[in-house]
Structures are given as C-alpha cells and as structure tokens.
Amino acid sequence: MKISVAGTGYVGLVTGVCLAEYGHTVTCVDIDERKVALMESGISPIYEPGLEELMNKNMERLHFTTDYGRAYEDADVIFIGVGTPEKQDGSANLTYVYGVAEEIAASIKKDCVVVVKSTVPIGTNDKIEEVIKSNLQHDVNVYVASNPEFLSQGSAVKDTLNTSRIVIGVEEEFAGSVLQEVYKDFNAPIVVTNRKSAEMIKYASNDFLALKISFINEIANLCEIIGADIEDVAHGMGFDKRIGDKFLNAGIGYGGSCFPKDTKALHWLANFHDYELKTVKAAIDVNENQKLKLIKKSRKYYESLKGLNIAVLGLTFKPGTDDLREAPTLVNIPLMVEDGANVRAWDPVGIENFKKLHPKSVTYCASIEETLQNADICFIFTEWDEVKAFDLNKYSELMKHPIVIDGRNCYQLSDVKKAKIVYDSIGRETIQQVETSFV
Ligand code: UDX
Numbered sequence: 001m002k003i004s005v006a007g008t009g010y011v012g013l014v015t016g017v018c019l020a021e022y023g024h025t026v027t028c029v030d031i032d033e034r035k036v037a038l039m040e041s042g043i044s045p046i047y048e049p050g051l052e053e054l055m056n057k058n059m060e061r062l063h064f065t066t067d068y069g070r071a072y073e074d075a076d077v078i079f080i081g082v083g084t085p086e087k088q089d090g091s092a093n094l095t096y097v098y099g100v101a102e103e104i105a106a107s108i109k110k111d112c113v114v115v116v117k118s119t120v121p122i123g124t125n126d127k128i129e130e131v132i133k134s135n136l137q138h139d140v141n142v143y144v145a146s147n148p149e150f151l152s153q154g155s156a157v158k159d160t161l162n163t164s165r166i167v168i169g170v171e172e173e174f175a176g177s178v179l180q181e182v183y184k185d186f187n188a189p190i191v192v193t194n195r196k197s198a199e200m201i202k203y204a205s206n207d208f209l210a211l212k213i214s215f216i217n218e219i220a221n222l223c224e225i226i227g228a229d230i231e232d233v234a235h236g237m238g239f240d241k242r243i244g245d246k247f248l249n250a251g252i253g254y255g256g257s258c259f260p261k262d263t264k265a266l267h268w269l270a271n272f273h274d275y276e277l278k279t280v281k282a283a284i285d286v287n288e289n290q291k292l293k294l295i296k297k298s299r300k301y302y303e304s305l306k307g308l309n310i311a312v313l314g315l316t317f318k319p320g321t322d323d324l325r326e327a328p329t330l331v332n333i334p335l336m337v338e339d340g341a342n343v344r345a346w347d348p349v350g351i352e353n354f355k356k357l358h359p360k361s362v363t364y365c366a367s368i369e370e371t372l373q374n375a376d377i378c379f380i381f382t383e384w385d386e387v388k389a390f391d392l393n394k395y396s397e398l399m400k401h402p403i404v405i406d407g408r409n410c411y412q413l414s415d416v417k418k419a420k421i422v423y424d425s426i427g428r429e430t431i432q433q434v435e436t437s438f439v
Pocket of ligand 1: 150151152153154206209213246247248249250251253254255256257258259317318
C-alpha cells in the first residue's frame, strides 16, 4: 500500500513515522523546503521524544518531498495532517486543509482514500470531499475518511504507537476496510462510525478533558479559600473509576495546540447552530482567569511588579515540548514587562521559540540558578523535571526575597516546610517560612 502524508507538523510527521514503523512505505509532503531537507538528513524539525530515533530507524521506508504532485498521483491512501489554527473568532482556520484537498484533486491519477487526521469542525470531511470531487483532473474514485488522532505533545510517538483507540469515520465500507488494513498491526480497539461522529469524538474527547481541568482548577481555587488541599482532594476523587485519576492536576490552566482551540471551535460551532454549549463555555472562561492566577497571587507580596527582578521557570505550555502555543507565559510575561519588571527566564527547550516572539524584553538564562540570582519573586509556569528536582534551599540562597509562586504544584508541602521560603501554590496552604516585611 502506498501512503502519503500531507504536512510534517506534530500530527503529520508523527503519523508518517509511526506508519513506517508498522511496515508501511510513507512519503511525507511539506511545502517548506528547509524542513524537507532537514528530515531527509534524519533531523526532526520538531522536538518530540523518540521521534528522531524512530525516523532514522525507518528511513528506508520514509521519503520526504515538497513535490506533492508526485507524492499523491499514485498513492493508495493520503493522510491530511496539516494545521487548523484558530481564527480571531474562535473558529478553525481550514485554509491549509482545503489547500491540500485541491492539490490532491489536481494530482491523483488512481482511486484513493483521503484520510483526514487534522482536527476539523464537524462537517468538514463532507466539504473536503466536495472540494476534491469538484476539482478532480482524472476520472478516479475518491473516498474521504475521518481518522482523528489522540496524541499528546511530549508523548506523541508513544501515544500513536500505543493509541487508546483508532476512530474511523466513513460513509462507505471500502474506505473503512482500507483503513482497517492500514492499522491492522496496531494493537488498539477500532471504532468505525460515520464521518460526523468521528469528528465529534475528537472534539468531545478534548473538550471533556479541558472541562475536567477547568473543574479541578475551580475546586482548587475554592480549596484555597476554605483551607482544603487540592492534591488530597484530587487523590481522593481519583479512586472512583467513573472519575479516574488522570487530568486532575490543578494549575494555571490548559494551553497547547488543542484544548484552547478545540473548546472554542466547538463552542463556536454550537453557537452557529443556535445552541449554547454552557459547560464548554464555562471551561473556556475558567481557563482564561486561571492563566492570570500567579500575578494575582504576587499582589499579596508586592503592590506592583514595577522594578522587581522576576525569575520565570518554564516557558512552554507543558513539559516535554518546545511548543509555546497558548502557553500561560505568553500572556503573563508581557504583563510583567508592561508593569516595569525585569524578567529573567529559564526553560530547557523553549527559549529559542520564545525569543522569536519576545526578542528583547526578557533576559534568558542557561540554568535555574542563574535565573534566581537576586530575584524578588519566582514564578513557576512549567513543571519541568529540573524544577521538580531543584533543591528548595537554593531559592533562599540565591534570591533576594525567596518568594516562590508555583503554578504547577511542583513540590510537596512537607519538603517546602523545611526550606526558608514563602511558597504559594495552587489550591493548597501558603507556606511562609520567612518574613515578608520587606514588601
Ligand atoms: C491534548 C490531548 O491530551 C490529546 O489527546 C489531543 O490529541 C491533543 O490535545 P496536548 O495538548 O499535547 O494533548 O497536552 P496535554 O498533556 O493534554 O495537556 C494540555 C494542557 O493541559 C497543558 O497545558 C497541561 O499543563 C494542562 N493540564 C493537563 C493540566 O493543567 N492539568 C492536567 O491534569 C492535565
């Protein structure tokens, strides 16, 4: 079976590489010549644990090209894995997806199954089919299938190789049987349904997880007010299998390329059909507020951030990725700079991407120690292992005023109590082991 994949971002490249690992010959297509050259020489253009190794392991079955015509003309299956970024109004921007659909229509010379992996609004697969069929240059049959991915950044390869389920949305049996053949060596349950339901499974799954995070964040906020401990509360809730113990970590809100975009897109779609998705709207609103929680907490210690030396630990939206999309730091650091603070930041892999967005306003540091030097306050935005393993005594040794505001609950309170710091985290008691009379 000849497989081509359009797009070599997180979805496209991981899909292509994992299909090659399961024995398929795959051609990955991207318009960016620089990226294609990198991949041809065995370098992954994105940071994703295990991806480059798997790519190099399967190089004989993997091809990279900018020549979409040749990649699509005789493919049996073409996966679309290009981005669907969020538009100003919250809806999904489908320009890239429709662009690929037109390229496929212009190129294919034999019957093929077009598989939509990109997260697209419900009903888009029908439109993709229309676009392809109305632009076909040859007399061939095209079958469009929805096959959403459920990978998380940072564990994308693992999630794809050991996916929890394979969802196949088709309107005719043929496309379903081709996809079952593609996935025959994957060890996962296969759900075959119609296209709209497959599209909805993806959105409903992501929005439910976003809702779970916003829910636990609200409970955390209430825990702070009434004096309960969110870690114990979540631990106690998680034993109920109906609730589950995953995605109950309170923090400063969800970021990334999926939850913010997919919650807004489904909400937008519902509105478009005159229906208000109230729970999803609540998840979005709670998340917007939660992102600003650390700066709000800092007001307990400093009236203003003006003139303060601020240490920022972690820039990315979560550990294990250099991705900054919708990272809480993108809203918070500009606010700190606007307030007149001197911001010093550390991140093990995210600095280069952050620099492209905020080249001059931040001082970037090579280590946590360097970042904390002489700081008046420290904000933890990402729970990197390096932060979690950091010696708590060093905060007081290095900082001018050891106030640590932890947006990811990186430390056990019992450990914090042994250090000479002020420690304010999410949904837990504030630990004050030193005076803040300097404030
Ligand atoms: C997510 C989904 O998990 C994945 O199934 C889907 O295909 C794409 O979207 P991803 O965005 O890579 O994956 O990251 P994920 O690990 O889900 O985290 C998303 C955000 O939620 C991060 O900002 C993370 O910090 C936050 N989060 C997650 C919490 O705040 N608390 C949690 O308990 C879990």
